[in-house]
Amino acid sequence: MKKCPRIEVNLEKLKENAKALVNLCSKEDIRSAIVTKAFCGDKRITKAIVEEGIDLIADARTENLKNLAEFKEEKLLLRLPMMSEISDVIDYVDISLNSEIDTMRKLSEEALKKDKIHKVVLMLDLGDLREGILEKDIFLTVEEILKLKGIKLIGVGTNLTCFGAVIPDEVNLGKLQEYAEEIEEKFNIELTLISGGNSSSVYLLGQDKMPKRINNLRLGEVILLGNETAYGEKIENTHNDVFQLVAQIVELKEKPSVPTGEIGKDAFGNVPTFEDRGIRKRAILGVGKQDIMLDSLYPIEENMIVLGSSSDHLIVDVTDCHREYKIGDEIKFNMGYGTLLRSMTSKYVHKEYL
Ligand SMILES: *Cc1c(COP(=O)(O)O)cnc(C)c1O
Numbered sequence: 001m002k003k004c005p006r007i008e009v010n011l012e013k014l015k016e017n018a019k020a021l022v023n024l025c026s027k028e029d030i031r032s033a034i035v036t037k038a039f040c041g042d043k044r045i046t047k048a049i050v051e052e053g054i055d056l057i058a059d060a061r062t063e064n065l066k067n068l069a070e071f072k073e074e075k076l077l078l079r080l081p082m083m084s085e086i087s088d089v090i091d092y093v094d095i096s097l098n099s100e101i102d103t104m105r106k107l108s109e110e111a112l113k114k115d116k117i118h119k120v121v122l123m124l125d126l127g128d129l130r131e132g133i134l135e136k137d138i139f140l141t142v143e144e145i146l147k148l149k150g151i152k153l154i155g156v157g158t159n160l161t162c163f164g165a166v167i168p169d170e171v172n173l174g175k176l177q178e179y180a181e182e183i184e185e186k187f188n189i190e191l192t193l194i195s196g197g198n199s200s201s202v203y204l205l206g207q208d209k210m211p212k213r214i215n216n217l218r219l220g221e222v223i224l225l226g227n228e229t230a231y232g233e234k235i236e237n238t239h240n241d242v243f244q245l246v247a248q249i250v251e252l253k254e255k256p257s258v259p260t261g262e263i264g265k266d267a268f269g270n271v272p273t274f275e276d277r278g279i280r281k282r283a284i285l286g287v288g289k290q291d292i293m294l295d296s297l298y299p300i301e302e303n304m305i306v307l308g309s310s311s312d313h314l315i316v317d318v319t320d321c322h323r324e325y326k327i328g329d330e331i332k333f334n335m336g337y338g339t340l341l342r343s344m345t346s347k348y349v350h351k352e353y354l
Contacts, residue, residue, distance in 0.1 A: 001328070002246075002352070004247060004248040004350070005245060005246060005247045005343075005350070006349060007349050008245075008246060009242065009243055009351065009353050010244075014048050014223075014239075017223050017226055017239060017242060018053075018054065019052045021219055021222060021238075022053045022054060027205070027206070028206075030196075030210070030215055031215060033054070033057065033058040033076055033217070034050060034058065035078065036058065036059045036068070037060045038220050039224070039340070039344045040064060041059055041061070041063075041067050042351070046068060049223065050071065055074065056074050056075075057071060057075050058218050059078060060078040062077060062092060062093065065077060066088060069092055074095065075092060075093050076094070077093040078097055079097075080096075080103065081096050081103055086106050086110045090107065090114055090116060090118055093118075094118075095121060096120055097120075097131070098121065098123065101141060104148060105148060107120065107148075108148035111151060112150040116150070118150060118151045119151070119152050120145070120154065121153075121154060121155045121156060122142065123156075123157050124156055124157070124176060126172040126175055128161065128163055128165075129163055130163040131159060139183070139186060143187075146187060153191070154192050155193030155216075156183065156194060157194070157196070158172070160198075160200060160201070161198065162198070168196065169209075177212070192215075193215065194213045194214050195214075195217070196210065196214035197217060197218070198217070199220060199222035199227075199229040200228065201214075201230070202219070202235065203230045203233065221337050224243065225240055225243075225335075225337065225340065226239050226242070227240060243335055244335070245287070245292065245297065245332065245333045245335055245343055246331070247286060247287040247331055248330055249283045249325060249327055250284050250286045251282075251327070252282070252284075254280065254282075255279065255282050256278070257275065257276055258275075258276050259274065267311060277317075280317050280319045281317070282318070283318050283325060286313070287309075287312070287313075287349070288314055289310065290342075291343050292309070292314065292335075293336075294306060294309055295338060296335055297333050298334040300332045301321050301323060304316050305320075
């Protein structure tokens with residue numbers, strides 16, 4: 001029997017997704033970076049994607065980029081560098097996203113020590129309120145950066161739809177372009193990387209809406225799952241079942257749909273509520289919250305209802321399913337970003353490449 005729980009990665013479908021996005025981006029002269037964090041910088045997955053014509057590997061974790069050091073593609077660090085990892089950033093990262101001058105001073109110092117020039121992209125906060133300097137501080141910060149000899153300012157970028165859920169559009173990305181051009185003029189430098197966001201910017205492609213100077217997008221979810229993330233639309237010529245979770249039935253019994261006894265808090269401190277559907281056939285699967293996120297786990301089999309889960313158990317109602325289940329049977333799920341992230345991160349979930 002195959003190991004369970006496991007995640008099955010269809011590398012062929014994944015390559016098609018990557019190709020579709022590379023095509024979409026290159027029509028507008030955009031160089032896309034593959035964001036590897038959702039799959040923990042797995043080498044086989046990274047290789048399958050970069051082979052489709054991607055030459056920039058991006059991750060939030062320096063550990064993952066270090067692990068991918070053998071890849072010749074340039075490495076981009078997405079999360080602002082921590083002071084405690086500066087040395088690794090200089091060793092394993094070509095370009096980092098930054099918003100703090102103190103951090104950039106340290107990067108410059110360390111780079112000079114190692115006889116290197118480290119490239120930086122200045123992040124601008126255009127409303128989402130995660131990372132980035134505010135508009136009023138842009139020019140002063142650039143002035144300071146240009147004094148540092150160990151780093152080179154190669155561009156500006158922004159990140160949207162992550163914390164504040166602000167959708168990228170012609171206005172905020174237009175501002176990014178304007179600031180890039182103002183910086184170039186004011187300081188007489190050339191910015192070669194204008195990074196216009198993540199999978200939520202993809203919907204702007206193909207409709208003459210992406211400001212012309214934007215020449216980079218950092219793409220994770222849209223390549224892995226085939227949907228852009230501003231409106232959740234599926235992208236043409238992509239698959240949304242590249243990653244599937246397979247879990248095994250460890251108990252299968254008919255039980256009442258409402259618990260007996262006084263209801264307190266569940267394993268995660270929530271007070272659950274139950275709908276009385278009478279006696280139902282329930283399967284317990286050997287996978288749980290340590291490996292999945294319930295709100296992004298989608299049964300493939302019709303009429304299956306996900307009832308809930310604890311750390312290591314997932315309970316589904318199979319009463320109305322057509323299949324005759326027995327103990328040991330495998331059940332497959334499609335997944336959204338949360339389950340993808342958690343299942344790829346969980347050491348309890350085996351990885352199989354198809
Ligand atoms: C995670 C991340 C991305 C990729 O986001 P997706 O929605 O997966 O495309 C891009 N940029 C930054 C700064 C990130 O942290």
